[in-house]
Amino acid sequence: MELSGSEILVQFLKDEGVEYIFGYPGGAVLHIYDALHRQDDVKHILVRHEQGATHAADGYARATGKPGVVLVTSGPGATNAVTGIATAYMDSIPMVVISGQVPSAMIGSDAFQEVDAIGCTRPCVKHNFLVKDINNLADTLKKAFYVATTGRPGPVLVDLPKDITAPQIKIPYQFPKKIKMRSYNPTVKGHPRQIKKAVELLLSARRPMIYSGGGVVLGNAANELREVTRKLGFPITQTLMGLGAYPGTDKQNLGMLGMHGTYEANMAMHQCDVLFAVGARFDDRITGDTSKFCPHARIIHIDIDPASISKNINVDIPIVGEVKQVLADMSKLLAQTEQKSDAAALDAWWKRIGEWQAQDCLAYDKSSPHIKPQSVIESLYKVTRGEAYVSSDVGQHQMFAAQFYPFDEPRRWLNSGGLGTMGFGLPAAMGAKMAFPDADVACVTGEGSIQMCIQELSTCLQYDLPVKIICLNNRYLGMVRQWQEFFYEKRYSHSYMDALPDFVKLAESYGHVGIRVENPADLDSVMEETFAMKDRVVFLDVITDQTENVYPMIQAGAGHNDMEISPEHKKNLGAVNPEGELA
Amino acid sequence: MRHIISLLVENESGALSRIAGLFSARGYNIESLTVATTEDPTLSRMTIVTTGSDRIIEQITKQLNKLIDVVKLLDMTDGDFIEREMMFVKIRAEGEAKRAEIQRLSDIFRARIIDVTDSTFSVELTGAGAKLDAYLKTLPDGDVIETVRSGSMGIIRGKKALTI
Ligand SMILES: Cc1ncc(C[n+]2csc(CCOP(=O)(O)OP(=O)(O)O)c2C)c(N)n1
Ligand SMILES: [Mg+2]
Numbered sequence: 001m002e003l004s005g006s007e008i009l010v011q012f013l014k015d016e017g018v019e020y021i022f023g024y025p026g027g028a029v030l031h032i033y034d035a036l037h038r039q040d041d042v043k044h045i046l047v048r049h050e051q052g053a054t055h056a057a058d059g060y061a062r063a064t065g066k067p068g069v070v071l072v073t074s075g076p077g078a079t080n081a082v083t084g085i086a087t088a089y090m091d092s093i094p095m096v097v098i099s100g101q102v103p104s105a106m107i108g109s110d111a112f113q114e115v116d117a118i119g120c121t122r123p124c125v126k127h128n129f130l131v132k133d134i135n136n137l138a139d140t141l142k143k144a145f146y147v148a149t150t151g152r153p154g155p156v157l158v159d160l161p162k163d164i165t166a167p168q169i170k171i172p173y174q175f176p177k178k179i180k181m182r183s184y185n186p187t188v189k190g191h192p193r194q195i196k197k198a199v200e201l202l203l204s205a206r207r208p209m210i211y212s213g214g215g216v217v218l219g220n221a222a223n224e225l226r227e228v229t230r231k232l233g234f235p236i237t238q239t240l241m242g243l244g245a246y247p248g249t250d251k252q253n254l255g256m257l258g259m260h261g262t263y264e265a266n267m268a269m270h271q272c273d274v275l276f277a278v279g280a281r282f283d284d285r286i287t288g289d290t291s292k293f294c295p296h297a298r299i300i301h302i303d304i305d306p307a308s309i310s311k312n313i314n315v316d317i318p319i320v321g322e323v324k325q326v327l328a329d330m331s332k333l334l335a336q337t338e339q340k341s342d343a344a345a346l347d348a349w350w351k352r353i354g355e356w357q358a359q360d361c362l363a364y365d366k367s368s369p370h371i372k373p374q375s376v377i378e379s380l381y382k383v384t385r386g387e388a389y390v391s392s393d394v395g396q397h398q399m400f401a402a403q404f405y406p407f408d409e410p411r412r413w414l415n416s417g418g419l420g421t422m423g424f425g426l427p428a429a430m431g432a433k434m435a436f437p438d439a440d441v442a443c444v445t446g447e448g449s450i451q452m453c454i455q456e457l458s459t460c461l462q463y464d465l466p467v468k469i470i471c472l473n474n475r476y477l478g479m480v481r482q483w484q485e486f487f488y489e490k491r492y493s494h495s496y497m498d499a500l501p502d503f504v505k506l507a508e509s510y511g512h513v514g515i516r517v518e519n520p521a522d523l524d525s526v527m528e529e530t531f532a533m534k535d536r537v538v539f540l541d542v543i544t545d546q547t548e549n550v551y552p553m554i555q556a557g558a559g560h561n562d563m564e565i566s567p568e569h570k571k572n573l574g575a576v577n578p579e580g581e582l583a
Numbered sequence: 584m585r586h587i588i589s590l591l592v593e594n595e596s597g598a599l600s601r602i603a604g605l606f607s608a609r610g611y612n613i614e615s616l617t618v619a620t621t622e623d624p625t626l627s628r629m630t631i632v633t634t635g636s637d638r639i640i641e642q643i644t645k646q647l648n649k650l651i652d653v654v655k656l657l658d659m660t661d662g663d664f665i666e667r668e669m670m671f672v673k674i675r676a677e678g679e680a681k682r683a684e685i686q687r688l689s690d691i692f693r694a695r696i697i698d699v700t701d702s703t704f705s706v707e708l709t710g711a712g713a714k715l716d717a718y719l720k721t722l723p724d725g726d727v728i729e730t731v732r733s734g735s736m737g738i739i740r741g742k743k744a745l746t747i
Contacts, residue, residue: 118597119600122597122600122601122604123604123608126651127651128597130596130597147651181651182654182747183592183593183651183652183653183654183655184651305649306645306648306649307642307645307646307648307649309645310638310641311642
């Protein structure tokens with residue numbers, strides 16, 4: 001079969017099993033768009049901004065585990081995609097971005113819409129390729145998917161000069177089923193001796209703690225994590241990226257840890273004597289001041305990426321390998337071993353944890369005349385029975401969503417944890433809705449963030465993607481305002497969103513439903529109404545309390561046991577004395 | 584501590600910028616970096632001299648290994664190895680006494696004079712970096728017109744080799 005470069009690309013995507021590509025046309029990719037036009041196996045979603053394309057592909061990837069695919073033109077198309085590529089890179093999301101490039105002969109001449117896409121994206125891709133010869137096209141595409149989806153996943157960009165995709169030049173095409181790369185062989189199995197040592201240390205613990213991260217979600221290891229955690233009977237906490245890998249409502253789960261983690265999770269981190277880190281990378285939002293991190297603990301760390309081991313925190317037992325495989329091996333060992341954990345010590349540890357939990361660190365003022373942002377997420381949880389796909393933007397609303405929507409399944413919580421990209425939420429929700437048209441998909445956002453990719457409302461209409469936008473409208477860049485309140489003596493420099501649009505009318509002008517709610521008493525019924533409109537996009541503009549802050553909060557330089565807690569939480573102190581350090 | 588890291592990398596146009604970019608993006612030091620194609624034209628051999636604590640060096644080698652273009656890596660400093668660097672120096676050489684002095688010094692360091700004018704010598708010298716530094720120090724202040732250094736290369740002693 002003789003095909004042109006464009007036809008090879010489209011045929012390859014088909015053969016690779018790609019259902020959707022998110023893209024935006026332009027001069028350098030017109031040949032490709034022409035080839036797309038002549039088929040309907042690979043469905044193209046026309047976004048309204050290339051950033052939206054990358055986030056939508058990213059949301060699709062997070063929700064499904066399959067790589068997201070993006071097609072953009074050269075120059076501004078490629079640069080607009082960079083934010084979304086960097087977002088995917090920071091969270092290790094599998095993605096393949098095809099960017100058009102000016103014809104090979106013009107590269108380097110400052111041609112119209114020329115940008116060095118390889119150079120621009122180099123620091124935020126797992127790898128990138130410039131295709132110089134049509135004969136390498138199919139193999140390069142295969143390598144791109146292979147690299148993006150294996151090992152520690154990540155975005156890969158393939159830059160395609162226009163002449164490579166020209167309709168006149170045709171070559172024989174065959175789908176490359178397998179590809180070998182001499183310089184890329186990710187480790188799969190963990191070292192048996194390390195695994196054995198880890199199991200021994202775990203069973204010798206008196207105050208153990210499991211800390212799991214996004215790697216468990218990415219590595220499809222939720223079942224293995226649940227099995228090992230239940231066998232051990234240990235408390236577990238998750239990072240922002242790891243929510244859902246272990247059921248949020250399970251009694252062994254202490255919730256999220258880190259800067260806005262729960263009191264009990266952070267206290268348990270501080271007091272534990274053995275820390276078991278699973279697919280987590282000791283990010284600074286987790287560790288706080290590294291010199292105060294888990295001062296009593298010996299640390300076990302499973303990670304697919306050797307470079308994550310002992311990068312920020314020195315660990316005692318590193319295990320490099322696929323987390324699914326390593327946990328399965330551990331589980332087997334746990335079943336075989338004679339060694340038993342110290343039941344009395346564990347009981348005492350759970351009792352201590354229970355005291356921390358009893359303080360109810362997420363308590364908030366329920367008598368307020370204003371809608372509290374926390375109550376919006378609780379309402380969302382109720383109405384969607386905890387089963388929705390929830391994307392979020394970045395800010396206070398993101399933290400409230402993470403704290404108040406306990407996810408019981410992985411891949412339901414879609415947020416930009418590593419890069420913290422405002423504008424991620426709506427397109428990511430679109431990607432998830434594309435993949436799961438029958439599921440409830442909500443985008444929890446703020447009036448600041450939503451305006452960073454609001455244009456995608458138009459895409460939602462065109463492709464019939466009835467996502468629900470839950471906008472916690474506090475008329476502030478709330479997270480910025482919170483930091484200014486705490487650290488800049490309430491000098492609210494440029495954190496007030498003046499001149500906001502009327503979101504209800506805005507939604508309507510895009511052909512959607514807009515609802516505003518201001519009264520706490522109306523919240524639940526409006527939430528019901530929102531989700532009852534199965535086939536409409538609903539923009540729910542919730543006017544929330546402007547002054548609410550996210551608690552608990554670990555401030556710069558503090559350890560896990562040194563949290564700023566909420567006024568409501570403070571009222572619950574008294575009865576218990578949790579502060580004393582354990583020996 | 585100073586480390587000499589040898590790499591075999593894919594001989595592709597982007598490989599060098601990926602490696603240099605990694606050092607600048609992560610704030611690692613590069614003392615020198617040399618690169619040339621090997622006997623296998625698909626591979627380049629690169630030698631990087633860098634400094635850092637053990638922890639940083641560990642990160643450097645891991646991050647380098649993560650790059651898809653890096654085929655193999657060896658931190659020479661872990662074993663017994665030979666290090667060499669080459670240098671050209673153009674030296675002001677006016678008057679019989681000074682010309683004789685430079686020739687004498689060059690002999691001591693086994694440096695070769697490879698070009699001569701009525702007022703300059705060009706000298707070639709190979710050795711470990713410290714030897715090159717020492718030679719430069721012996722030359723009278725202000726007489727060095729130009730130096731060209733290759734950066735260090737290294738090879739492991741004995742039968743072991745960095746090959747694929
Ligand atoms: C693209 C981008 N620019 C700036 C920031 C910094 N930032 C973090 S949170 C935040 C405020 C977000 O405001 P809003 O979306 O209204 O959410 P809120 O905190 O009020 O819930 C800002 C500006 C960011 N994360 N991303
Ligand atoms: Mg806001």
